[in-house]
Amino acid sequence: MNYFSSNFKLGILGGGQLGKMLLYTTRKFDVYTSVLDPSAEAPCKIACNEFHQGDLMDFETVYNFGKNVDVLTFEIEHVNVDALQKLEDEGVHVYPSAKTLQTIQNKGIQKLFYQKHHIPTAPFSIYMSLEELLHSVENDVISIPFVWKSTQFGYDGTGVKIVRSLADLERLPNVECMCEELVEFKNELAVIVSRNVSGEVKTYPVVEMEFHPEANQVEYVICPARIPENIQAKAKKVALQVSEALQHTGILAVELFQTQNDEILVNEVAPRPHNSGHYSIEASYTDQFEQHIRAILNLPLGNTASKVAGIMVNLVGAEGHTGEVVYENIEKIMQLEGVTPHIYGKKQTRPFRKMGHVTIVNEDVAEARKVAATVKQTINVISK
Amino acid sequence: MNYFSSNFKLGILGGGQLGKMLLYTTRKFDVYTSVLDPSAEAPCKIACNEFHQGDLMDFETVYNFGKNVDVLTFEIEHVNVDALQKLEDEGVHVYPSAKTLQTIQNKGIQKLFYQKHHIPTAPFSIYMSLEELLHSVENDVISIPFVWKSTQFGYDGTGVKIVRSLADLERLPNVECMCEELVEFKNELAVIVSRNVSGEVKTYPVVEMEFHPEANQVEYVICPARIPENIQAKAKKVALQVSEALQHTGILAVELFQTQNDEILVNEVAPRPHNSGHYSIEASYTDQFEQHIRAILNLPLGNTASKVAGIMVNLVGAEGHTGEVVYENIEKIMQLEGVTPHIYGKKQTRPFRKMGHVTIVNEDVAEARKVAATVKQTINVISK
Numbered sequence: 001m002n003y004f005s006s007n008f009k010l011g012i013l014g015g016g017q018l019g020k021m022l023l024y025t026t027r028k029f030d031v032y033t034s035v036l037d038p039s040a041e042a043p044c045k046i047a048c049n050e051f052h053q054g055d056l057m058d059f060e061t062v063y064n065f066g067k068n069v070d071v072l073t074f075e076i077e078h079v080n081v082d083a084l085q086k087l088e089d090e091g092v093h094v095y096p097s098a099k100t101l102q103t104i105q106n107k108g109i110q111k112l113f114y115q116k117h118h119i120p121t122a123p124f125s126i127y128m129s130l131e132e133l134l135h136s137v138e139n140d141v142i143s144i145p146f147v148w149k150s151t152q153f154g155y156d157g158t159g160v161k162i163v164r165s166l167a168d169l170e171r172l173p174n175v176e177c178m179c180e181e182l183v184e185f186k187n188e189l190a191v192i193v194s195r196n197v198s199g200e201v202k203t204y205p206v207v208e209m210e211f212h213p214e215a216n217q218v219e220y221v222i223c224p225a226r227i228p229e230n231i232q233a234k235a236k237k238v239a240l241q242v243s244e245a246l247q248h249t250g251i252l253a254v255e256l257f258q259t260q261n262d263e264i265l266v267n268e269v270a271p272r273p274h275n276s277g278h279y280s281i282e283a284s285y286t287d288q289f290e291q292h293i294r295a296i297l298n299l300p301l302g303n304t305a306s307k308v309a310g311i312m313v314n315l316v317g318a319e320g321h322t323g324e325v326v327y328e329n330i331e332k333i334m335q336l337e338g339v340t341p342h343i344y345g346k347k348q349t350r351p352f353r354k355m356g357h358v359t360i361v362n363e364d365v366a367e368a369r370k371v372a373a374t375v376k377q378t379i380n381v382i383s384k
Numbered sequence: 385m386n387y388f389s390s391n392f393k394l395g396i397l398g399g400g401q402l403g404k405m406l407l408y409t410t411r412k413f414d415v416y417t418s419v420l421d422p423s424a425e426a427p428c429k430i431a432c433n434e435f436h437q438g439d440l441m442d443f444e445t446v447y448n449f450g451k452n453v454d455v456l457t458f459e460i461e462h463v464n465v466d467a468l469q470k471l472e473d474e475g476v477h478v479y480p481s482a483k484t485l486q487t488i489q490n491k492g493i494q495k496l497f498y499q500k501h502h503i504p505t506a507p508f509s510i511y512m513s514l515e516e517l518l519h520s521v522e523n524d525v526i527s528i529p530f531v532w533k534s535t536q537f538g539y540d541g542t543g544v545k546i547v548r549s550l551a552d553l554e555r556l557p558n559v560e561c562m563c564e565e566l567v568e569f570k571n572e573l574a575v576i577v578s579r580n581v582s583g584e585v586k587t588y589p590v591v592e593m594e595f596h597p598e599a600n601q602v603e604y605v606i607c608p609a610r611i612p613e614n615i616q617a618k619a620k621k622v623a624l625q626v627s628e629a630l631q632h633t634g635i636l637a638v639e640l641f642q643t644q645n646d647e648i649l650v651n652e653v654a655p656r657p658h659n660s661g662h663y664s665i666e667a668s669y670t671d672q673f674e675q676h677i678r679a680i681l682n683l684p685l686g687n688t689a690s691k692v693a694g695i696m697v698n699l700v701g702a703e704g705h706t707g708e709v710v711y712e713n714i715e716k717i718m719q720l721e722g723v724t725p726h727i728y729g730k731k732q733t734r735p736f737r738k739m740g741h742v743t744i745v746n747e748d749v750a751e752a753r754k755v756a757a758t759v760k761q762t763i764n765v766i767s768k
Contacts, residue, residue, distance in 0.1 A: 002710060002711075004709075004711045004714060004725075004727045005709050005711075005727055005729055005730070005731055006710075020411070023411075023431075024408060024411070024412075027404070027407075027408070027430075027431060027729075028408075028724075028725075028726055028727070029725065029727050030727040030728070030729040046411075046430060046431055046432070046433060047407075047411060047430055047431040048430070049430060285722055285745065286724075290724075294718070299715055299718050300715060300718045300719040302718070302723075302724075303721055303722060307691040307692050307745070308691050325389050326386060326390075327386075327388045327389075330388060331683055331684060334678070334683050334684045334686070335684040337687055338669055338687060339686075340412075340670075340674075340686075341388075341412075341413065342412055343388045343389055343412070343413050343414040344414070345389055345411075345414040346389070347389055361669065361691070
């Protein structure tokens with residue numbers, strides 16, 4: 001198959017920042033791309049060859065879009081999976097597959113999958129409604145505290161709550177949910193696994209994550225994770241176990257807990273380039289976006305090792321600011337050693353909206369961490 | 385000035401591969417761009433916000449384009465410099481300036497500039513016509529061999545000839561020309577200097593170049609150059625001397641000869657990102673394209689050091705092949721360690737046409753050089 005400056009067409013469902021970063025590689029390789037996104041202001045609107053506006057959850061829209069491409073991928077999980085299945089049945093190459101997405105899209109099914117495949121994960125129960133959950137709490141089948149997750153449509157902190165009191169319980173929406181034991185962890189880790197159509201597999205180094213306590217969004221992603229080698233090996237092993245069980249194609253981001261007694265538990269996975277791999281653009285031999293493209297086009301996977309240490313800081317909208325965005329002090333952070341800002345191109349900011357990220361690279365991870373703290377204290381995503 | 389996701393408009397004259405790679409940074413920073421290029425098939429056509437088709441040498445076209453942007457830059461020297469001058473006079477920020485371009489655009493004026501500023505360069509003479517040149521040869525004012533350069537419109541080997549015989553002389557076109565002594569060099573080197581609007585200056589490491597003997601196009605660019613440190617220091621010093629004399633804004637690529645007795649002579653310069661800096665995308669902390677954008681927007685310059693060694697191989701059309709391009713064996717080179725192909729997006733190949741480049745990075749430059757040789761032997765730019 002000839003992908004480079006050819007008639008081959010790659011379809012991408014979703015035109016957000018992940019899609020935008022995928023397009024850096026399709027531009028570099030001159031692979032023809034067609035993007036579908038509901039928003040006329042999608043960050044992907046330019047740099048793809050064709051942009052189509054439409055609902056990603058609508059069967060007809062996704063099906064018709066997919067019929068016109070050779071390989072179809074997605075940068076967001078909330079897409080119509082029945083349309084993907086029909087496209088696959090009709091011979092369109094969908095990577096990751098409809099089956100992979102189906103397993104991951106519903107957080108209940110995802111947990112049952114881990115259970116079935118003996119993949120270590122926190123104990124959980126699934127409830128069809130809030131009523132069912134309340135009933136279980138009343139009868140001490142499940143005890144507070146626990147983590148509540150909507151089985152569907154959760155994203156970046158929405159659809160996830162830590163329930164610490166009966167009052168918290170009352171504020172939950174009445175939807176199907178999965179509740180799991182609150183893990184007392186030492187570290188949150190992630191491992192990105194790449195797998196191409198032929199089944200070649202490569203893992204990226206283990207990264208360490210720090211979350212913002214209120215917004216439940218990642219604050220720092222640190223590569224390499226500053227943990228002992230045997231724990232790194234254990235984390236990679238578990239991530240590979242998930243990859244092997246899923247038989248996915250493309251990037252799989254596996255989020256993990258390192259417990260107080262150094263067990264590794266799978267938190268959740270994403271079958272696409274992921275926030276925890278953004279550092280790779282500056283730090284890795286092959287970044288996660290290029291790797292995803294290589295994987296789904298069945299090209300050889302690139303080297304996943306790092307050239308230097310990398311730390312990623314998310315740029316989220318400051319509290320109290322809604323409106324046209326201004327990146328206050330961005331020129332100050334650009335003076336610091338090894339700092340690259342990525343601005344996703346959303347014109348409007350609002351509290352906690354993901355507007356961009358900053359990568360800090362350095363030969364020395366401790367030095368990078370110091371610079372990252374300065375970046376965090378200096379830049380402000382505000383409105384005009 | 386607010387450049388990021390704002391109403392600020394950057395204009396770029398020329399929409400070729402250099403412009404395409406500049407757009408990776410404008411996309412990353414979400415800087416609004418408008419591109420002018422004569423070709424409807426220009427590699428920049430997507431990924432800019434506005435694309436205008438028009439003649440870069442036409443005064444009105446360039447002037448009207450420039451009136452609608454806040455900062456104007458170019459990725460090719462063959463643009464109407466009078467239009468740039470008028471735009472500058474009327475308050476548009478043109479970086480590099482019309483004056484810088486004027487000095488560089490004509491190879492005779494460029495040489496006179498070096499002479500005036502005591503910058504070491506090979507001895508030369510300027511002739512207004514072929515007749516004048518022939519007259520000087522007949523009268524032994526200039527002796528064969530020498531390097532003949534058209535003072536205008538030379539690019540990538542066109543407009544440059546090594547005259548070794550009277551027969552060579554007869555094949556020259558009748559244009560204004562600059563002839564210089566044929567330098568017996570040990571190495572061809574290049575130093576990229578970046579300078580922002582405020583005058584902050586940073587140099588990249590010295591690179592070493594190898595040319596294809598027939599096509600007069602660069603075959604390998606090797607960073608760091610495998611030459612003694614004192615020669616590197618000397619090369620940087622001369623490059624900085626040129627930068628200081630020109631007072632340019634943006635990237636200045638300074639091509640140099642290291643003579644048999646280790647003198648450094650300036651060959652020629654380009655006031656823009658340059659083939660000799662392509663390695664920087666994968667190898668440097670800040671690549672030359674981002675650095676050019678930082679410089680012309682008067683942002684702080686980034687770190688010019690390398691994370692790893694980098695070697696660049698040009699992908700030029702194979703002899704005997706004209707037509708729709710195929711990158712034969714590209715998947716084989718992608719299996720090699722640290723290899724990234726860049727495909728410029730030209731649909732038609734022809735002999736020696738620059739179609740792309742491949743970067744090879746490795747901690748060890750000797751190892752990278754081995755891989756580069758394999759890349760060169762493996763990939764073939766052919767027609768269908």
